[in-house]
Amino acid sequence: MANQNVFYGDTIVARATAAGVGAIAVVRVSGPLALALTDALLKKPLGDQPSHTAHLRSVYDSEGLMDEALITLFKGGKSYTGEDTVEVSVHGSEYIVSRVLRAYMDRGARLADPGEFTQRSFLNGKLDLAQAEAVADLIASEHRMAHDLALKQLKGGFSKDIATLRDRLLHFTSLVELELDFAEEDVEFAERSELKMLVERIQLEVLTLRDSFALGNVIKKGLALVLAGRPNAGKSTLFNAMLNEDRAIVSDIAGTTRDAIEAQLNFEGFMLRLIDTAGIREATDVIEQEGIARTFSHVEKAGATMYLLDMGSCSLADAEQDLMMLKQKTSRVWVVCNKVDLLGNADRQPWLDMVAGLGLEEPWFVSARDKASVQALRLALEARFLGGLSDVGDQTVVTNVRHAESLDHCATEMQQVLDGMASGLSGDLLAFHLREGIRALSGITGEIGVEEILGSIFSKFCIGK
Ligand SMILES: Nc1nc2c(ncn2[C@@H]2O[C@H](COP(=O)(O)OP(=O)(O)OP(=O)(O)O)[C@@H](O)[C@H]2O)c(=O)[nH]1
Ligand SMILES: [Mg+2]
The missing domain is CATH 3.30.1360.120 (Probable tRNA modification gtpase trme; domain 1)
Structure with a gap:
């Protein structure tokens, strides 16, 4: 730098x-x-x-x-x-x-x-590159969590984590490179079992950081939450109620919503991108079919899906079938049993059992027409979403796709080193992959690695020969 x-x-x-x-x-x-x-x-x-x-x-x-x-x-x-x-x-x-x-x-x-x-x-x-990017994130931050992450990155927390990983790799790379200078003498400065342990540890840390991007992206861009379900389940009613605005058309005609509608909802700590979709059913109409295909594509891309069902008209078996299909398309499905106002004291237990049987989180019971009920759902949603984040704590979260790609690149190079060591790859090729890994990490903060390898060799060793 x-x-x-x-x-x-x-x-x-x-x-x-x-x-x-x-x-x-x-x-x-x-x-x-x-x-x-x-x-x-x-x-x-x-x-x-x-x-x-x-x-x-x-x-x-x-x-x-x-x-x-x-x-x-x-x-x-x-x-x-x-x-x-x-x-x-x-x-x-x-x-x-x-x-x-x-x-x-x-x-x-x-x-x-x-x-x-x-x-x-x-x-x-x-500033290093990651910090410079954090300036842009800070300016763009619209809620507390995005702001916290950008500020942490700007202060250099993320850069420090990357620098620590890089320094550990640099140390070993310099040892491997030193061996190359003494090739005829067949010395081994870099103890192979230690190198293997180090590379494995670095790979794990790099992958953990890379995987935090899924979360980081949600924090930065908001959680995309799809409202899916059969026609007339009350998706558009709930969508409007959550936004407190008459955005989507509501009617008792099944198949009212044809195309997905998206709206942004700001919670105190994070942002939700709520997506109302066309109800899922066997449609004959080509436009409706296209609408349903889009519903599935949204489910696949979104961070979570809220499956809405009308407890009065949907059978347990039908709901179970829908949920099994949704589970194949996305890993996060939350169930909302709607229209409780029509049901009096109907037994909720079978619904709780069915949802639990599928290994999903406890369903919510609401009436999308009732303000207090929708407000309670908003709070429950926030708690569930933020609860899933509480284990993040002070851990570094990657929010930038460029950083995620560089980390991925580094992990691939570490795998090459591990495979290479298992197959007896020569020191110069090991050094090559190590150097590529360092370069990938250095790219995140904008530093160039190769000169530093030389610096590391000469600062740590006295080659009096
Ligand atoms: N009683 C009662 N009626 C509801 C509730 N939620 C929605 N409805 C009614 O159910 C009907 C269908 O509501 P929509 O919101 O249009 O349903 P949808 O799921 O968007 O349906 P499609 O767009 O056709 O897929 C409307 O007549 C709503 O007024 C509820 O909680 N209680
Ligand atoms: Mg609708």
């Missing part, structure tokens, strides 16, 4: 706050001319003021006074980007912001590309 500041030839400028009218708007300038260009807009220069100070000043362009601005200085690389940076807070008018941007650009600054401030921060070693 670059850990010395890279100074670019050009100075970039952009608005740092969202477009539109607001109390204030911030224009950020970064690069070698950030201070000089700012001074060019002032009557009294600020260039010799210390870093991390804020100054109230009138800012001018060639046409005259633009605004009274609060100007904050970050000098000598002690900034987000690692370059001289100035932040100009002006009154939040689009007109003022565009004039300030224009004034900087007329004097030689360039409008920044998307993410360019963060890119400079990465290139100057202020």
Whole structure:
């Protein structure tokens, strides 16, 4: 990783706050001319003021006074980007912001590309790649869990885990590579049984991290929850009730919903993407058939499926058959027995037994037409979903598909090393796969591994030969 500041030839400028009218708007300038260009807009220069100070000043362009601005200085690389940076807070008018941007650009600054401030921060070693990605996640986070994960990644928790794994691999790789230098002497610096144990452990840890992506993705993007069931079970009624909005058409005509409808529901800690679907039955109508095919495709892709049934009209056997079919398509099926308002004190035990017999979690009994009942379901749903997450604790969760792929790559290389050791593969080929594994891990944080192998050899050994 670059850990010395890279100074670019050009100075970039952009608005740092969202477009539109607001109390204030911030224009950020970064690069070698950030201070000089700012001074060019002032009557009294600020260039010799210390870093991390804020100054109230009138800012001018060639046409005259633009605004009274609060100007904050970050000098000598002690900034987000690692370059001289100035932040100009002006009154939040689009007109003022565009004039300030224009004034900087007329004097030689360039409008920044998307993410360019963060890119400079990465290139100057202020953030690694995983942390830079966390900045984007943090900005995009819409609920507590996504925010917590992004913040943890930004603080470097994930990068540290990756660095630990990488360092352990580097150590052994350097030993294997050292053997290659002493090939004629047939020495073995890297004890093979220890290497095997290490590689197995690393593979396990890498796979655990990779598997956390399924969860990380749910936290980041929300849990996709499909409402499935036979026609007239009350799926659209429940969908509307959960959203508190009349989104889907409800009727007592079986087969009302033809196409899937999706809506976002924000809970306190996480986000749900609720998907209402066409009721499942043997349809003759081609449009309905297509709708049902889409239902199944949603079930297969979603994080969980809520199977709704009308206890009054659906037989236990039919429900059991549907559930067995759904279980083949997805691993998480929750059962909702609907229309309890029509049933009085009907015996719930057979339903509980049938669902338990299939190895599914306890069904919920609701009336989709009743507000209190739907609210109770929302809470139960939240508890079940969050309960499934409570074992995560402080564990690192991968939220980025690029990281998941790199971890997968690393695990494959570790398997090659293990297979290679079992079949007596030569040291140089073992080293190759080890190096590929290191490279995969290094890719996550944006570090390059090979030079470090050399560094590791020379820092740990005195080759006095
Ligand atoms: N009494 C009672 N009626 C309900 C309840 N939930 C839904 N209904 C009624 O059941 C009928 C079917 O409801 P929908 O929500 O359209 O059913 P659906 O599962 O979406 O049906 P399709 O779109 O055809 O697959 C409507 O007349 C609803 O008013 C409930 O909890 N109690
Ligand atoms: Mg419907």
